[in-house]
Amino acid sequence: MGRQRPWRFQLPPEIADPYFMCELALEMGMSLSDLGRRESNWNVCVTWPAFFHERNRLAEIEAARQQRAAKEQRSRI
Amino acid sequence: MGRSTKESWLTGPGDLDEADVQDVPVKGESVRVRGLPAAYSNQAGSEALELKTSANGEQHATINTARLEVLQFAHGVVDPVFSVGEAEAIAQKYGPAFKKVIAEIDRLSGVDKDAIERASATFPAGERGANGTPAAVEVPTAAGDS
Numbered sequence: 001m002g003r004q005r006p007w008r009f010q011l012p013p014e015i016a017d018p019y020f021m022c023e024l025a026l027e028m029g030m031s032l033s034d035l036g037r038r039e040s041n042w043n044v045c046v047t048w049p050a051f052f053h054e055r056n057r058l059a060e061i062e063a064a065r066q067q068r069a070a071k072e073q074r075s076r077i
Numbered sequence: 078m079g080r081s082t083k084e085s086w087l088t089g090p091g092d093l094d095e096a097d098v099q100d101v102p103v104k105g106e107s108v109r110v111r112g113l114p115a116a117y118s119n120q121a122g123s124e125a126l127e128l129k130t131s132a133n134g135e136q137h138a139t140i141n142t143a144r145l146e147v148l149q150f151a152h153g154v155v156d157p158v159f160s161v162g163e164a165e166a167i168a169q170k171y172g173p174a175f176k177k178v179i180a181e182i183d184r185l186s187g188v189d190k191d192a193i194e195r196a197s198a199t200f201p202a203g204e205r206g207a208n209g210t211p212a213a214v215e216v217p218t219a220a221g222d223s
Contacts, residue, residue: 012140014188016118036116040093044115045188046196
């Protein structure tokens, strides 16, 4: 989640990115209307984006670590 | 601790903050409002964002703030309940009373740049868009103009 999107505009802070809403609905296995009913606007604008951003960041760090380890292993062979 | 029932989810009061706004639309009357549900973002994203193409062909989005307030009213006022059409009529008929209700919904919803920064501080720092989503703003278009 959180890939670059093919548009450029600034959303007001109280409107969640529509692309992110779709990604979140997919991840949670629910429809957009269910998501709209069950989540607060605060969560979709603040909490979930912060969480996914951090999860992506940690995944990137882990991928880079594994890449470095693989490279080191190859160089030892 | 018991398992919750479907009934308690569907008919329960919900967990969005609520408050009464007194003396609207006239003295002695009130409405019950709540923090906005995510459904507001769904509808605002599709109805209040207007894409415009400039002379050089670039697309820019503008926000129809009047429409945003109508949607805020429709999603935020819970007692009595108003449809979007009714909220539209109210916005045209009332000024200060309408703004007073919107201000309270804003207060309960509490999403602003400060709130996003505070929430982000919960996690380690990183690049984030104004609405908190990574890379949601100022990204290259598919045409590859960066």
